[in-house]
Amino acid sequence: MPENELLVSVVMPCLNEAETVSRCVGAARMALEAAGIPGEIIVADNGSTDGSQEIAARAGARVLHVAERGYGAALIGGIAAARGRYVVMGDADDSYDFGTIPAFVRKLEEGNDLIIGSRFRGHIEPGAMPPLHRWLGNPVLSFLGRLFFRVPVSDFHCGIRALRKDAVKQLDLRTTGMEFASEMVVKASLFGLRIAEIPVTLRPDGRSRPPHLRTWRDGWRHLRFLLIYSPRWLYLVPGLFFAVAGALLIVWLLPGPRTLFGATLDVHSMLGAAALVLIGTQAISFAVFAKVFAITEGLLPMDPRLEKTFRVVTLETGLVVGALLTVAGALLIGRVMSVWSGEQFRTLDYSRTMRSMIPGVLLLVLGAQAILSSFFLSILGLKRR
Secondary structure, eight states, rough: OOOGGGOEEEEESSSSSSHHHHHHHHHHHHHHHTTOOOEEEEEEEESSSSSSSHHHHHHHHHEOOSSSSHHHHHHHHHHHOOOSSSEEEESSSSSSSSGHHHHHHHHTTTTOOOEEEEEEEEEOOSSSSSSHIIIIIHHHHHHHHHHHHHHOOHHHHHHEEEEEEHHHHHGGGOOOTHHHHHHHHHHHHHHTTEEEEEEEEEOOOSSSSSOSSSHHHHHHHHHHHHHHHHIIIIIIIHHHHHHHHHHHHHHHHHSOOEEEEEEEOOHHHHHHHHHHHHHHHHHHHHHHHHHHHHOOOSSSSHHHHHHHHHHHSSSSHHHHHHHHHHHHHHHHHHHHHHHHTTTOOOOOHHHHHHHHHHHHHHHHHHHHHHHHHHHHHHHHHOOOO
């Protein structure tokens, strides 16, 4: 069928699915024909050695050979080769009902850009999903995805979904493993695409071999991706907590020792609080660096709030703040040096002098960090062709 007449491309990633791929291709063909939807079926084969390619071709699919291994790599290749205006992607293990293709297409026709199937709002047949995935893995990762990115999606990892090909092109999807499912949803949200959900049924797959999914390895890859793509939760939120907690503790201990829950806190606690402030400010700096780098590399969309901030917080502003912090720290250290000089450079009363020395050293280090970070941020923000 000519490319301009195709409405839907059904893309199925495949790696040794000889037992089920024919049924999946047949179900997709029947759904398209019954609904009168002009379309094609692409089996993106990822190096099968069990004859899946020939079986899929005989069933009526266009077989695409994807050399790079991985679930995401297969789908990226299949989506790139799709000729339809819409792409419906689904696993070739017979665990999803391709009869729902018309429902996905209707939601796209309503103006949505990405439609995610939801097994939790639909139905999960007995034995279709391991208990660890059903009650812990998928719910927790989906919750974190909603928390980090404010995406109204109940099932981040459902294997059947649909998308507008022209809208998803701008996302520049890159991950090659199972975390591809999370990347698609996260980037669609960050780039402002319209996302909707429909309930689907998950049934036990038709394979006699174990699934490709590895619980802990792939779960960690999903979690790692969510953290990497959210500098706010990876760096900023913990950094603010540590910095504020450390600063408050230092201020509280400045007048003298304090008692808390029967324990006496003194300069040793103040030193620990200074470490918290340093860790926190480092994390905040990394949050800004990561955000700017991701935007300049096209991994994240432009953030209007960040643009407004950088109109005020320039290299010169950072240098001035760093210089002021350095001077304040030097003054406090100078005060301690003066006391030491008055004692003929003999032993000092640490409980008294360390109350100036610790904040002084802290301000000195923060000043140096502010100066160096300002220069590094300016390098990251350089315009490139």
